[in-house]
Amino acid sequence: MKVRIEEIPGEGLRLDLVEEGRALEALAGDIDFSIASPVEAHLEISRSGSVIDISGDVTAAVSMGCSRCLKEFGFRVSSSFRNRLVIGRVEEREKEKELTREDMDEVVFEGEVLDTREVILEQVVLEIPQKPLCRPDCKGLCPVCGTDLNEARCSCARVERVDPRFAGLRSFKVK
């Protein structure tokens, strides 16, 4: 949904949105995860002067390849957030920051129309782990023969690498 900044009413907007996963994927361009439908979001958008305040929550089901065993797995994204956008031009805000030496934590918004799909997509992307794991103790693939070590053993000689954080889980049997 597109929201014209100047049309945000004084009392703000409360939106309950349902987006199609594919539409968000298309908007994102080059991503290595997929987003299932529906993506649900509740957004509250208000504006006072040149500041736009956006808060809300987003829930989505995403799937992606495990960084160790490459198997596709799904997980749920659930994000509550609050963003503050300042309407203006990026260069001008930078100049102002230099003058006031204020350390402003803000996102400058250029333009007249806010696309709620971009807001929602951003929240989903922020929740995607850098090194996704299908489960915390995923054993990954044998670097020699490629066997999925979660499912089978192989007889290749290799040095075992265990994430120290999960070392304690080794005594814990996973079927």
Ligand SMILES: [Zn+2]
């Ligand atoms: Zn895995």
Ligand SMILES: [Zn+2]
């Ligand atoms: Zn092997």
